[in-house]
Amino acid sequence: MHMPLEDTLGLNLLAANQHRADHNRAHFDAWNLLCLNVMSSPGAGKTTLLERSLAALSGRWAMAVLEGDMTTLLDAERLEAVGIPVVPITTGRACHLDAAMVSGGLKLLQQRLDPAGLDVLWVENVGNLVCPAEFAIGEHRKVALLSVTEGDDKPLKYPVMFREADCVLITKVDLLPHLPVDVERIEAHIRQVNPRTAVFRLSASSGAGFDPWHDWLGAQLKAVQTTPALIHA
């Protein structure tokens, strides 16, 4: 006899990923570092942002990068040139990093250094404004980039990404004089879907706007390092 049964779960569809993400987070907290998940569409300037921020901050903080890309080591090689440890994670056909991939990257990182000596771990996600927004990797903060060349409608077209972001960086603002785009409108659209997020305008080419962004990073690092780590099951 086959008795029909029904389990009411109320379980997160992404529960398996969330368990891995919680595990990663427990490591980050134990190592007392700030983990950032950096996301954007392809070409918004994630790697260029990292190049400039890593160069500017390497004297203040010990940092490393997990570099996600579908193929090639090109971005990882660019960041290695800054003198920061970089672990590439090639995702193959997957359009985002998930917690298991980051966990694998952490194991490789541990072969090179003791993460407890780090202050900041950057995770550069695969260029995509959709899927990365839903997949937790254990990060403390989500940082989304939007370049002015992408237009002012993207926060409304891809609202989940901008809703999830703790910080949105409007990049390539040095190009504004050459574009028919209103940066005030970009920022207004970001705030319409996420009124609580921090927003900074910057240019990795000129260096404009990096000081407030780095100040924000410093505040997040301080917040993480002074918050007692949660005990994860």
Place this chain on the structure above:
Amino acid sequence: MTRCLLLSMHEWKQQHAPRVPRVDRVHLQVGSFTCVEPDQLVVTWSDAVKDSWLDGSELVIESVLLVGRCVRCQATYSPDPADGFRSPCCQHPMEEIVSGRELRIRSVAYAFETAAPCPTPTC
């Protein structure tokens, strides 16, 4: 997304080990303010579960509408992307989301093909 759902289902199956449930139906709640396209999930599900312990199971998706609450006047509303997700009452940004972010396995309908093996061989 399908892979994550399969992993979550695998974790659920482990709770019943050593018995293997025969799953008839997986009922999901998917919010409209997520990155999941329900039709695509249904199509990939039927391919992904072929020849697995979930073969033959049906994926039923209940869509959950995006509902916001205006923090100024407390009215609930349906945020519209064309209107910038603002509250129609006060034109306030979408601060509070009441529903629409659900990605939830609501329930699983299943049965056991065989009786559970007795844990104590002497009984």
